[in-house]
Amino acid sequence: MTDGWRAVAAPPALRPGDAHVWRVRLDAADELPALRALLSDDERARMDRFHRPADRVRFGVAHGWLRRVLAAYLDAAPSALAFGVGEHGKPFLRDAALEFNLSHSGDLALVAVAAHGPVGVDVERWDRAVECLELAERFFSPAELGALHALREDDARVVEGFFATWSRKEAYLKATGHGITRGLRHFDVPFAPGGAAALVADRLDVEATGRWAITGLAAAPGYSAALVAAAPLRALNLLEPPATGWGSR
Structure with a gap:
């Protein structure tokens, strides 16, 4: 499992074969007015449709920081970024080749950035009320389901194994752009905990195993997360904004 997050005031160089993942805390209501101002009219409308104030905060902070992060790489104004949506719903930048992906769950968001090919990222807060084995029966491959069933005598390991596998599967679908x-x-994704690994198998695209690198991320206690990037992945930087001084160079 890859750990080692570091706070930086501006993005480091993004070289071919690199991927950067930014971790953003979403329980920051005091930041919302400034971040809301960066959003498009459509994003503000989506944010305002949430009934719960906490959900409005999480959406606004996640999407505001997405704009801040991407704008820092592009030396652009965050509010000026224009997004489009691919055939299966994956967002992209209209006027830049920078690849990115956003995921948020609970009080965390992850933003993945790459220059050499598509990326997908997913973070999942563990929910012990979820019927993990029942959902796995519906959505996991036979190999993944068998690995999870091997843990069924330990409820805590079942929860961790389910969300770790789910995050890797979601990240893969987001990277490919196909969606769920x-x-x-x-x-099949790697089931065992660990860092970088290859896709195990894709029975609809047999050559995919050589094109994608999967990395489990230690996002925070009680969360599972994963990054999928175009292979080979040369270097991974785990980053987060500092408490103050964002944007200084």
């Missing part, structure tokens, strides 16, 4: 509508049972 393509299904989750036709491919």
Whole structure:
């Protein structure tokens, strides 16, 4: 499992083969007015449709920091960034080749950035009320389901194993741009905890195993997260904004 987050006031150099993942805390209501001002009219409308104030804060902080992070790489104004949406719903930058992906769950957001090819990132807060084995029966491949069933005598390990596998599967679908509508049972991700690994199998795309690198991320206690990037992944930087001084160079 990859750990080692460091606070930086501006992005380091992003070289071919690199991926950067930014961790952002979402329980920051005091930041919301400044971050809301960076959003597009459509993003503000989406934010305001949330009924719970905490959900509005999480959405506004996540999407505001997405703009801040991407703008820092592009030397642009955060509010000036223009996004489009791909055929299966994956957002992209209209006027830049920078690849990115956003995921948020609970009080955390992760922003993945790369220059050499698509990326997908996913973070999941553990929910012990989830019927993990029942959901795995519906969505996991036979190999993944068998590995999870091997843990069934230990409820805590079942929860951790389920969310670790789910985050890797989501990150893979987001990286490919297909989204969850393509299904989750036709491919296998590494089940065992650990850092960088290859895709195990994709029965709809047999050559995919050589094109993608999967990395489990230690986002925070009680969370599972994963990054999927175009292979080979030369270097991974785990970053987060500092408490003060963002944007200084």
